[in-house]
């Protein structure tokens with residue numbers, strides 16, 4: 001087992017074991033937030049026919065030469081078309097077709113005049129302005145052409161992408177199965193929210209925090225309970241979950257105390273232990289192991305430590321499992337709006353609020369404190385060997401992906 005790795009080495013050991021989940025097709029109404037398994041190309045031109053963008057008259061621009069308020073061009077109206085109707089009558093010289101927005105343009109026309117520039121006639125129409133060819137003329141394929149790749153594999157589908165798929169006529173779409181992830185919170189002190197709190201107990205926050213975060217990232221948290229500090233029971237629960245999950249996460253019990261049971265549970269499980277300890281604060285005491293191919297991340301119990309290491313390790317793992325590069329951290333820079341007086345001999349992740357290029361730090365960065373995290377939207381990545389930081393200092397920022 002390797003120990004005391006740099007974060008990047010840890011991420012690469014973790015992600016090299018993983019591959020994207022299988023494809024499945026889902027109805028469009030269930031596609032939002034899912035990750036495309038394959039490129040989507042247009043099956044046909046859009047619009048599929050030359051289309052009017054206005055309510056007006058389809059005509060030949062040449063027939064309007066010199067037309068204005070004083071000398072309108074008068075054309076014979078030979079047909080009338082609404083959206084949804086197929087045009088049958090072509091437009092010849094001196095002719096016009098009454099047309100509504102979205103209707104198919106008839107053969108022979110090369111422009112549309114808006115009805116506000118006409119007398120709205122039915123037998124004949126007087127047009128009070130000149131047009132150039134292809135004015136107000138939306139050609140077939142103007143939006144996209146048959147064969148154009150419109151959405152790339154790996155895209156997380158937003159509302160506009162779902163609308164686009166519908167416009168292609170697709171009823172179902174091929175996406176990646178959501179990664180199934182079980183989260184186990186270990187600790188005899190943990191009580192279930194809703195239950196009474198006995199002396200010495202605290203409520204289990206980690207399991208709920210991480211399961212909610214998994215949902216935000218498009219994964220499927222599968223049922224897994226809180227576990228007492230009993231290595232055999234934890235090993236049994238992990239083995240059962242490993243059979244049907246893509247990733248297992250535990251929190252707590254990874255440090256050096258007498259109840260830090262992951263040290264016992266992982267060998268009992270027969271897990272291959274890949275690494276222990278990553279050079280980051282908080283939460284650097286963590287294990288990565290594998291149980292018959294299923295990755296297990298064993299994070300610290302301190303809630304902020306668990307949340308921060310989830311972001312930097314489980315985040316990239318989920319990006320691979322979901323086939324969604326967009327879930328990888330997007331790094332940017334900001335300036336501190338709050339000083340951070342502590343030195344950072346080891347690489348440190350602070351929580352912060354990133355807005356307008358500035359990072360404001362909450363009062364507490366304690367790894368056991370959860371109160372301030374709820375209002376934060378980023379991690380601040382402080383390199384090892386950094387001294388105290390002052391207002392205005394430039395820092396690396398990792399906004400939370402969602």
Ligand SMILES: Nc1nc2c(c(=O)[nH]1)N[C@H]1C(S)=C(S)[C@@H](COP(=O)(O)OP(=O)(O)OC[C@H]3O[C@@H](n4cnc5c(N)ncnc54)[C@H](O)[C@@H]3O)O[C@H]1N2
Pocket residue numbers: 185186187189190202203204205206207251252253254255256257260282283285299300301302303305367368
């Ligand atoms: N002698 C040493 N003691 C500690 C060290 C050390 O190096 N030497 N490291 C400290 C650091 S840093 C951390 S972080 C913690 C890591 O502890 P564990 O990951 O083993 O976690 P636990 O001891 O189980 O819990 C730590 C803390 O978090 C609370 N907790 C645990 N689970 C939950 C949960 N699901 N929801 C909310 N809160 C939870 C737990 O009650 C503890 O207070 O070790 C230090 N000690």
Ligand code: MOO
Pocket residue numbers: 281282283284285300302305367368
């Ligand atoms: O690893 Mo601990 O979370 O630094 O406090």
